[in-house]
Amino acid sequence: MGTDDAAELARLQHEAVEFTRALIRIDSVNTGVAESIGDGETRAARYVQERLAEAGIAAELVEPVAGRGSLIARIAGSDPDAGALLVHAHLDVVPVAGQEWTHPPFGAEVHDGWLYGRGAVDMKNFAGTVLAVARWFARTGTRPRRDLVLAFLADEEAGGAHGAGWLVDHRPDLLSGATEALSEVGGFSIPGAAGRRAYLAATSEKGVASVTLTARGRAGHGSRPTDDNAVVRLARAVAAVGAHRFPVVRTRALEAFLDSYGPARGVPLTAETLDADTGDLGFIADLIRPSLRNTATPTVLAAGQKTNVIPAEARARLDVRVLPGQDDTLRADVRALVGEGIDIRWGRWWPATEADPYAPLLDVLRAAIKAEDPDGIVVPYLLPASTDNKHFARLGIAGYGFVPLRVPDGFDVFGQFHAADERIPVESLAFSARTTARILRDA
Known part of the structure; x- marks a missing residue:
């Protein structure tokens, strides 16, 4: 010291x-x-x-x-x-x-x-x-x-x-x-195999953005239903986004995580089977699962003021988290999911960050951990937040x-x-x- x-x-x-x-x-x-x-x-x-x-x-x-x-x-x-x-x-x-x-x-x-x-x-x-x-x-x-x-x-x-x-x-x-x-x-320990501990190191972070979906239709009295209902149109779009499961993307951080944590946990991990394999990871699964793919989560809904009035407009906001290099793909996916007749307005977009998971700094982290926890290992991963x-x-x-x-x-x-x-x-x-x-x- x-x-x-x-x-x-x-x-x-x-x-x-x-x-x-x-x-x-x-x-x-x-x-x-x-x-x-x-x-x-x-x-x-x-x-x-x-x-x-x-x-x-x-x-x-x-x-x-x-x-x-x-x-x-x-x-x-x-x-x-x-x-x-x-x-x-x-x-x-x-x-x-x-x-x-x-x-x-x-x-x-x-x-x-x-x-x-x-x-x-x-x-x-x-x-x-x-x-x-x-x-x-x-x-x-x-x-x-x-x-x-x-x-x-x-x-x-x-x-x-x-x-x-x-x-x-x-x-x-x-x-x-x-x-x-x-x-x-990162830096906190999680269980490995045979009593060993792994210490997560965030080498990448998801980008973060927000998007507002707006549906417009014909306003009217609630007693006279219409096929041109903004609330119904928006609800379909939000349900489509909420039900969609974006595909796994093999980021550099994911590859480094698989290389390091699988052997440490004593569980074979691959990108293709990681969705199923995360069931063996305990509480850490809730951190790893969203790091595998892009996400778009509906969080805010707004439409109408009175029960008996069909509003002319309905809006929803989504919390969007995007993996490195996936910006254009995610925008296109959201557009396809919500369908026609929905206006999409993107808010501030912070791109993902991506640092080298094999940089010399990681060796310094490993040496520091080894000095305090000889069986501990450092495992790169992708932080699903920012x-x-x-x-x-x-x-x-x-x-x-x-x-x-x-x-x-x-x-x-x-x-x-x-x-x-x-x-x-x-x-x-x-x-x-x-x-x-x-x-x-x-x-």
Whole structure:
């Protein structure tokens, strides 16, 4: 770890836990509605800035909108020819309203070895861990191989326009030299075979888009049915999309997953049979299945105001997730599914990201995991959601998702995202601190 001082290592682990708890206690809920968002993101960024300053690490706070602050710091590496590594964590969290929590969502309470709170895994745990590692580097004189650009970001949960997106558009100088990025969603352990653990590494992310379907027809009185009913026409289109199962696509990330996880799980996996094989994967199946294919999910319906009035227009919105290289194919598939007489209007489209699943950075992740879990393996996969990596990809930065967490075999880390009673084992945070320190030192 670069030092034999057990007290320093203990302090690193302690600070990772305590900084995570302090950040959870800062209510930085991002509702996505400007009028209802407070200054929690800036307060969290200033907390990080103060802790970095205590260690002599300068950082710049940017605040494109009052209360929506992000913080950027740079730690110089020993190899001037190596591209910088961008390490980013978002400071905003999703709302807790309407959920039933058994522990206060912003209390950061520890019960039976578990830390509870909004952001415990998504993703104030990584923000607190990276902060602790940066301070540990400063105290121990540890110098990373590469420049590290540490970014603590606002607004990821609502798309990143005031966080990562703003940085890319207005302050790319703060990210200069970065060639790769490390952030969510991956690094957590899942069961392998014979007691071994696999640690997922997101090397690709689905693109994300929205589409509005509109059907128009003849308005009239509900007592006089018509064949030209916009609601019926739209319902048929939505049902067709909802029932459709897009084909499996053999992405580079899928090939790497099959090569790595099949042997580790002790289950033969192929792209052709993976739909059936995922039944043997337990809770991880819910993460892998949507990574195999494009998806278009109906989420919003709107039509009419009164029961006895046939409306002239009916609308539906779909959440669309697209695999790398599948943009044109997906648009054509949706057009064919909804049929004629339906207007299609595409919203903002973020393309998929695709980083090399065999890049040298993966070897660094493997070595760091092996140091803590000798039988553990790192398994590339495709994240069926998206992160701030989609913004940084516009600068040519290859994004990876890896927040190292060794957890009990039955614990579904991804299932904690946005859930009530979001929680993480305290010991997992200590593991994360040790492993992250190795990664950021050696990357």
